[in-house]
Amino acid sequence: MTRRVYIGNDNGAFRFRVSMPGHDALTAADQHLTIKEGMSPLTPKEIVTAWVAARPSGGPPSTVMINTEKDYGLPPFIVLKASDNTIPxxxxxxxxxxxxxxxxxxxxxxxxxxxxxxxxxxxxI
Structure with a gap:
């Protein structure tokens, strides 16, 4: 079993790493790490905002469809936020x-x- 997550002291250097499946987080090459110390923070590629109507009483959820500008080869990671701070x-x-x-x-x-x-x-990934 491999270490997928490593957070700690490695011979005097702080390490924070997350590896891809099958790779040890402490010894994996950079291309096999999804998170490592020194990485730039994640920044969204797109931000879209929409007003979504209230759900009718006893009815199905209200929906809005938004086309993305970017073509995503794999499903993206999406974080949602409501303007009134309702938790998704x-x-x-x-x-x-x-x-x-x-x-x-x-x-x-x-x-x-x-x-x-x-x-x-x-x-x-």
Whole structure:
């Protein structure tokens, strides 16, 4: 079994590393690490914002579809934020990425409208 995550002191140097499956986090080459010390922070490739209507009483969730500007070969990593700080989840609001169409569908399960921002990061392997 390999160490996929390593956080600690390595001969006097602080290390924070996460490796791809099958590679030891402490000894893996840079191309096999998804996170390592000295990396630039993740920055979104796109940020999209949409107003999503309130869910009708007893009805299905309200939805909005947004096309992305970038063509994603793999599903991207998406972080959601509502303008009123409602926490995303299966009982509030969520998003689904549709890879063949490069679009995001936002779902609102609440009885009030939401303004939702989706921060889209490159593919995470």
């Amino acid at each position: 989840g299966e009982k509030t609001f969520y998003a689904r990425f549709e890879p063949y169409y490069d679009r995001i569908r936002l779902y609102n399960l609440l009885g009030r409208p939401l303004t939702i921002s989706a921060f889209i990061f490159d593919e995470v």
